[in-house]
Amino acid sequence: AQSVTQPDARVTVSEGASLQLRCKYSYSGTPYLFWYVQYPRQGLQLLLKYYSGDPVVQGVNGFEAEFIKSNSSFHLRKASVHWSDSAVYFCAVSPNYGNEKITFGAGTKLTIKP
Amino acid sequence: GGIITQTPKFLIGQEGQKLTLKCQQNFNHDTMYWYRQDSGKGLRLIYYSITENDLQKGDLSEGYDASREKKSSFSLTVTSAQKNEMAVFLCASSKDWGANTLYFGAGTRLSVL
Numbered sequence: 001a002q003s004v005t006q007p008d009a010r011v012t013v014s015e016g017a018s019l020q021l022r023c024k025y026s027y028s029g030t031p032y033l034f035w036y037v038q039y040p041r042q043g044l045q046l047l048l049k050y051y052s053g054d055p056v057v058q059g060v061n062g063f064e065a066e067f068i069k070s071n072s073s074f075h076l077r078k079a080s081v082h083w084s085d086s087a088v089y090f091c092a093v094s095p096n097y098g099n100e101k102i103t104f105g106a107g108t109k110l111t112i113k114p
Numbered sequence: 115g116g117i118i119t120q121t122p123k124f125l126i127g128q129e130g131q132k133l134t135l136k137c138q139q140n141f142n143h144d145t146m147y148w149y150r151q152d153s154g155k156g157l158r159l160i161y162y163s164i165t166e167n168d169l170q171k172g173d174l175s176e177g178y179d180a181s182r183e184k185k186s187s188f189s190l191t192v193t194s195a196q197k198n199e200m201a202v203f204l205c206a207s208s209k210d211w212g213a214n215t216l217y218f219g220a221g222t223r224l225s226v227l
Contacts, residue, residue: 009154036216043118043204043218044157090156101172102216104149106156 002027002093004105012111015083021076021108023065023091033074034092034102035065044090050074051096061085083112116141118219120205125224129197135190135222137205143217144210146188150174151202151221160203163188164211192224199226 003026013019025031032051036044048059055067065076074091088109094102118139127133139146144165149157159172161180169180179191190203202221208214 004156034215041220043206043220044216045218046215049215101159101162104157106154 002031002095002100002103004091004093004103006089006091006105006108008108009106010109010111012113013081014113016080019076019078019081019085019110021089021091021110023074023076023105025072025074025091025093027072027093027095030096031093032096033065033067034094035059035063035074035076036090036092036104038088038090038107040087047076047089081110081112083114086110086112116143116217118205118207118217120203120219120222122222123220125222127192127195127224127226129195129226131195131226133192133195133224135192135203135205135224137188137190137219138186139188139205139207139217140186141207141209141217142185143207144185145208145214146182147206147208147216148172148178148180148188148190149204149206151204157204161190195224195226197226199224 005024034049035047038044050057050067088107090107091105092102121136147162148160158174160174163182166185181189204221205219206216
């Protein structure tokens, strides 16, 4: 079975600063990896996903993530955050053979300081 | 595009009460899901339905029932609400089963007195 660890429950950064949200997964095979974002009082929305190929994947609103197989990581990055990026971010993993459920991490709450 | 509509948005119940949450999607997706979201615990899968006539238990199915009335709708029943329980229940859908993009509703916030 797969699992996801997001070690930082809360992260605070200043507007305009760079951001990295950490995600480590546990799965013996090749995973599919996802980052979702949840804005206040809303459901989750997909930011980006990795299936195969280039380990750096681009998402919406300037977000990107890098799959590092040797480190079992899929950290989310953004070069310059905006106040509107304040939200909860979830990393998720599923096996790559398409008949298993997606497992979500506990989430990281991002707060942007003015 | 499409939308997932969850009703009600807020639900206040009494201990021991049976409570039903509803979800409708107009994506024409095959697969639908119910997740429970607790603070600091991420999302836990309660029930899912791969196709219209299917029902599968997730990791947290005890204390819940589900019903896939038709392709577009998926209901969740809390069989006996627990005192002081507070959680958000999220409905989601995907085109089909597997590693696909999930589309989520805004959630039903449950409080039990």
